[in-house]
Amino acid sequence: MSTSRKVVVVTGASQGIGHEIVKAFRMLDYYVIANARSIKPSDDTSILTVPGDIGDPATAHRVMPEGLERFGQIDTLVNNAGIYIGKPFTEHTVADYTAVVNVNLSGFYHITQLAIAEMEKRRSGHVVSVSASIVDAAKSGVYSTLAALTKGGLNAATKSLAIEYAAKGIRANAVAPGIIKSPMHSPEAHDALGAFHPLGRMGEMSDVANAILFLDSAPFITGEILHVDGGQSAGR
DSSP states (O other), X not given: OOOSSOEEEEESOSSHHHHHHHHHHHHTTOEEEEEETTOOOOSXXXXXXXXXXXXXXXXXXXXHHHHHHHXXXXXXXXXXXXXXXXXXXXXXXXXXXXXXXXXXIIHHHXXXXXXXXXXXXXXXXEEEEEOOGGGTSOOTTOOOHHHHHHHHHHHHHHHHHHHHHGGGTEEEEEEEEOSEXXXXXXXXXXXXXXXXXXXXXXXXXXXXXHHHHHHHTOTTOOSOEEEESTTGGGOO
């Protein structure tokens, strides 16, 4: 079907920041196509859940057709899926490297390619990816090389896509969070992690979701890497 309501695809949507992003778009009455490895069906008829590893091309090739069959169009893609493995660089295994690249880069590549192909047909759309502030502000004692390699790649690709598709009405932006208060961080660590930010606290998951909504509602912004990091990337 074709609809006047907008449609967003969100990867890594089952918990944490991804779940918050889904809630934020639903509050704006978007239809949502939600993907994650183990995502469960939703009771909300405006949410289509598609389980699967987004790094696998076969998953992307299910997400897009199923979403289009259900809702008729794709207006926004949020590349939220990502993993972090914190180890010294020389201690990373091939399995570590493969896992991070699979989710952070391959997971971006396959679904974005298909989404933009659909957006081109309507000469309208927006791709927003969740990067990481650590790409621009490495910290001593924080093991971030694989994050920098992959999330930094997203930042570079975002700018390239923004220029390549600007004349076709398609925008590309990224949000680069600092350390966010999500299920991956135990409450006992919050004070220590908050100290990494000049504002002296961790960010909330809603801070990331709200930044994505802002970019989605800002038609003259493209190629932007928006830091949501309590000043972390600005310096100490």
